[in-house]
Amino acid sequence: MSESTLRPGSPIPQLAPVTDENSFAQRVRYVLRLLWRDKGAVIGLLLFSLLVFSAIFADQLALYDPTAQNLRAAKQPPAWMEGGSWEYPLGTDNLGRDLYTRIIYGSRVSLTVGVFGTLIAATLGLVIGMLAGFMGGRVDGIIMTIVNVILALPYLLFVVFIAGVFGRSLFNVILIFGITDAPIFVRVARGEVLKIRQSGYVESAVSIGAKPFHILVDHILPNLIGPLLTVATFEMSAMIFYEAGLSFLGLSVPPSVPSWGNMLEQGRSVLRTLPWIAAFPGLAIMLSSLGMNLLGDWLRDVLDPRLRRARK
Amino acid sequence: MPPVLQVDNLVVRFNTQDGTVHAVNGVSFEVHEGETLAIVGESGCGKSVTMMSLLRLASGRILSGSALFNDGYSQIDLLKLSEPELRQVRGGRIGFIFQDPLSSLNPVLTIGEQIAESLREHLEMDELAAHQRTIELLAQVGIPDAASRYHNYPHQFSGGMRQRVMIAIAIACGPKLLIADEPTTALDVTIQAQIVDLVLRLQKELGMAVIWITHDLGIVAGMADRVAVMYAGRVAETAPLDELYEHPQHPYTIGLLGALPRLDEQKTSRLVNIKGAPPDLRNEPRHCQFAFRCGYAFERCWAEQPSLVQVGGQHGAACFYDVTQGVPRHGV
Numbered sequence: 009m010s011e012s013t014l015r016p017g018s019p020i021p022q023l024a025p026v027t028d029e030n031s032f033a034q035r036v037r038y039v040l041r042l043l044w045r046d047k048g049a050v051i052g053l054l055l056f057s058l059l060v061f062s063a064i065f066a067d068q069l070a071l072y073d074p075t076a077q078n079l080r081a082a083k084q085p086p087a088w089m090e091g092g093s094w095e096y097p098l099g100t101d102n103l104g105r106d107l108y109t110r111i112i113y114g115s116r117v118s119l120t121v122g123v124f125g126t127l128i129a130a131t132l133g134l135v136i137g138m139l140a141g142f143m144g145g146r147v148d149g150i151i152m153t154i155v156n157v158i159l160a161l162p163y164l165l166f167v168v169f170i171a172g173v174f175g176r177s178l179f180n181v182i183l184i185f186g187i188t189d190a191p192i193f194v195r196v197a198r199g200e201v202l203k204i205r206q207s208g209y210v211e212s213a214v215s216i217g218a219k220p221f222h223i224l225v226d227h228i229l230p231n232l233i234g235p236l237l238t239v240a241t242f243e244m245s246a247m248i249f250y251e252a253g254l255s256f257l258g259l260s261v262p263p264s265v266p267s268w269g270n271m272l273e274q275g276r277s278v279l280r281t282l283p284w285i286a287a288f289p290g291l292a293i294m295l296s297s298l299g300m301n302l303l304g305d306w307l308r309d310v311l312d313p314r315l316r317r318a319r320k
Numbered sequence: 321m322p323p324v325l326q327v328d329n330l331v332v333r334f335n336t337q338d339g340t341v342h343a344v345n346g347v348s349f350e351v352h353e354g355e356t357l358a359i360v361g362e363s364g365c366g367k368s369v370t371m372m373s374l375l376r377l378a379s380g381r382i383l384s385g386s387a388l389f390n391d392g393y394s395q396i397d398l399l400k401l402s403e404p405e406l407r408q409v410r411g412g413r414i415g416f417i418f419q420d421p422l423s424s425l426n427p428v429l430t431i432g433e434q435i436a437e438s439l440r441e442h443l444e445m446d447e448l449a450a451h452q453r454t455i456e457l458l459a460q461v462g463i464p465d466a467a468s469r470y471h472n473y474p475h476q477f478s479g480g481m482r483q484r485v486m487i488a489i490a491i492a493c494g495p496k497l498l499i500a501d502e503p504t505t506a507l508d509v510t511i512q513a514q515i516v517d518l519v520l521r522l523q524k525e526l527g528m529a530v531i532w533i534t535h536d537l538g539i540v541a542g543m544a545d546r547v548a549v550m551y552a553g554r555v556a557e558t559a560p561l562d563e564l565y566e567h568p569q570h571p572y573t574i575g576l577l578g579a580l581p582r583l584d585e586q587k588t589s590r591l592v593n594i595k596g597a598p599p600d601l602r603n604e605p606r607h608c609q610f611a612f613r614c615g616y617a618f619e620r621c622w623a624e625q626p627s628l629v630q631v632g633g634q635h636g637a638a639c640f641y642d643v644t645q646g647v648p649r650h651g652v
Contacts, residue, residue, distance in 0.1 A: 208423030209434075215377055215418070216411030216438040216489060226437075230428040 034170020037225040042310055049306030055299025063224055070109040071097075074266045078104035086284050099284045101274060107284065110266040111292050117260075117267040118296060121251040122183055122244040128186025130240050134232065140194065141201025142224050148198075155191040163188045163250075171259045181260050185247050196239050204228050234311035241304030245297040252293045268293050322390045323350040324497050324529040325374075330385035330399075332366075332373045333648075339602040343369045343380055345553040348628065351497070353548075356523065356530045358544035358561075360537060360576070364598055366553040367533045371499050374398050389414070391496035412442035415490030415528075420484035424453030431485045438492040457488040457621035460525075462518060466543050478510035484518065491522055498523070499531045504539065516543050533560055537580055541565065541644040546634075549573050552599050552609035559635040567644070569637035571614045608640070616641040618648060626652075 043049050062069060082104035085092040092099060100105040139153040151263025166188065168178050204210060205228070213223050254260040256276075263270055268289040275286025332344035344366045351357045359367045372378035374387050375398065387398040391413055401409065418424045426434060435457060436450040445453065445623040458466035461484040474482055483503055488497060500519065502622070504512040522544055523530050534540060540547055541561070549572065557570035568574045575594040596613035599605075608626050611617040620640045628636040629652050642649040647650070 208418060208420060209426040211377065212418060212424040212486070212489070213426075213437070214410070215375065215416040216492075217407040217409070218411075218437065218440065218441055222441075223640065227426050227429070231426070 015182060029217070032240055039310075043306065046306050046309070048302045052299045052302025052304075052306060055279040055295050056303055059115055059119055059296050059299065062112050066112050066116055067303045070106075070112050072106045072108045073104065073265060075141040076105060080104065083282055085282075086288075089284075098288050099272070099282075101285045102278065102282070107271075107288055110271060111268070111288055113266045114268040114271065114289065114292065115296075117178060117265065118248045118251060118293070120178065121185065121260075122247045122296075124182045124298075125185035125189065125247045125251075126240050126244045128182065128192050129189035129243060130224065130236060132186065132190040133195075134197050134236060136190070137194040137197025138224060138228070138232070141198040142205070142220075142228070144148060151194070151197075155194050158188060159191045161188065167254060167259050176259060176262055178261050178265075181251060181254060185250065189243055192243060193236065193239060196235055199230050200235050201228055204231050221305070234307075238304055238308040241300050245300035245304065248296050248300070252289075321353060322388075322395070323352045324355075325531070326350040326386075326388045326389055326390075327370075327374070328386045328388075329607060330370060330373065330387065330630065331383040332369055332380040333383055334380045341606045343553055343601060344373065345604065346627075347385075347550070347553070347555055349548050349558060350526065351529045351531055353496070353529055354523070354527055355545045356532060356543055358540040358547045359531060359533045359550060360535060360540055360547060361550035364597060364601070365550045366601075367550050370550075371416075371501060371533060374499075375414060376406060377410075377414065377416070389497070391448070408442070411438045411490075411495075412493050413495050413497070415493075415495040415498045417418045417483075417486050417490045417498070417500040417503045420506050421479060421486045421503075422474065422506075424486055425482060427474055430471050430473055431477070432472075435485065435488050435492055438489055454488075457492055458485075460522070461485070461488045461491075462514075463488075472546045476567050479507050479553075481513060483507060483511075483515055487515075487518065487522070491528070494526055495566075496528055497531070498528045499533075501533045502535070503532075505534070505536070506649055512539065513542075519543075537576060548603060549576070553601060554609070554638060555636075556575060556610070556639070557635075557637040558628070561633060563635050566633070567635075569631045569635065570610075570639050571641070571643065572610050572614050573637075574643065575613075616643060620648065 045054065078100070081096060081100050082102055084096050084100045086099040086107075087094045087097045089099075096106050096108070098111065100106055102109075136151055136155075140148045149293065163184070167181070167184055174180055210223060210227055213227050218227075226297055251260055251267070252269035252272065255267045256273045257269075258273065260269060261267050271289035272286050272293075275284075275289070279286055327350065328348050330344050330347045331398065334341040334343055347366070347370050349357065349359075358368070361367045369378050369380060373380060373382055375384075382399055385399060389396050389398050389409070392411070396405075396407065396409070400555065425431065432454050435454045436447075439445045439450040440447075440454055449611075455466045455470055458469060463469055463481060463484055474485070475556070477485065486503070498519070503519075504515050516539060519530060519532075522528065532539075532544065544561050546558065546560050547564045549556045549564075549570065551572050557564065557568065557573045559567075559569075563574065567578065568577055572594070575592070578592040579594065594613050599609050599612070602652045606620045606624060608614070608617070608624075611621045614621065618641065626638045626640050629649070631637045631642075631649075640649055640652060641647075
């Protein structure tokens, strides 16, 4: 009944080239098509791209030096309002610094914290979570106790403490976010590992005598990437938010470095008279967070294994 | 020639919150080279647990018993192996096929990689050699266009093809014993026939012994050399195929065969069923577990557990009653 063209002992055929069905180009097109179907995701991707673009090409996009003060041009409203000009499209702050330029440069701070903070948290969380989920027993118990302690820490207090002892810097913020956010990834990774351990293909791998480490790395880990990626986008959005909060409190970057939180703080006291100073950074924070959340939503839908089969 | 597998008095228990489940209670059987043994029984009778316990794939405690495995390389007791030794046996010397091919394949790896995994683990092939050997295996199990199908993912295959992939994984290292745990239960009938044919062909090509677990007596009739009927964690009856179908000795077997719809049956007759339900395996009673449902039970059945006795040439039944004579068995 079978149509095999080979018998054991027959000459081994040349390895055929990979067919179109799974070529890289086809897969990219598939993902783009999925993306387009979800308009929210398109917006999210746009916003995220804007953020990344601004951060990378800040020097080219900016109009001025972000720290350059020009007291004669201070407190100018945005270009479309009365008293404003296109020289300073979004207006200036009370020291005459161009808001547009500072927002562009501020994206660097937010993106850096978001990306590296999430990277650290996700890596830490993944490794620890896999260990806890896979080894179970006492190791799991100890790890989860530590994780719960960290989760219970009021991170603000922690940040104040670190800032007081080690000084304010972006590096410290990233490190703190990395550590205090890791527990979330530990929980996700551990939960998924526990679930995947019960699955048929892990049982099958055990039945062919695969070593435990190999099962963890080659079978379980690839199935963790999806959920982890989804959580990562949401955490990145949260970190952008939290960083803004921290610089608002003066606990993040020094005031000389433009950050959206700094700018919010500066605009707070003049909110009624010069609302644009706080409004635009606020908008930037909101849009960046929104963009990441939309992307995260899309990722979660796309990576849901139940929906994986629907091609068109 | 010693049998490829000789299981003697296997006892497996599960400790659960609701009590200890006596899943396997003294199961013994053997399989010879090139032979197909079908293990039949209803859900929950312990057939899967028995097989999986041999390779310690189940989480039950093995209380006692031995499982002598002899494939020409060496004779070993599977139940006494250390974990690293057991890992070598799994896949390398004994192949195992699971029931649901969809959940038994990793969705994020190509099927080629999953077959090659076994080759690289046991035969220590490098990537290229494993790749080529995998393509050969895919062709051997009847997957057309093997070279390009190597790179496909499980969801790109139909159920029958996935089961063929599972079979390829199981036979990759040329094991002398193949254990198939209800491999066709999840497939439709025409595909079932193809898979059965495939396994029989591979058996001949590779000289394997096959243990086929199923609850489908129709499949058994089409492929087994010997049959072991299990009930409540015990072997109720074991016999060569024809002998079992023509002269069943255990009331349970008789009931099972009677419950099969037949082509020559009258339209108006109802299917015979075995009254009652399978026992709760949390108890280990002193009487025959089938007594509640048995039409032939008498006093002795309620006083002690019957063990497997010889009732014919290669035919054993665990019953105190002789159904052919219509009287309690002598000398038991």
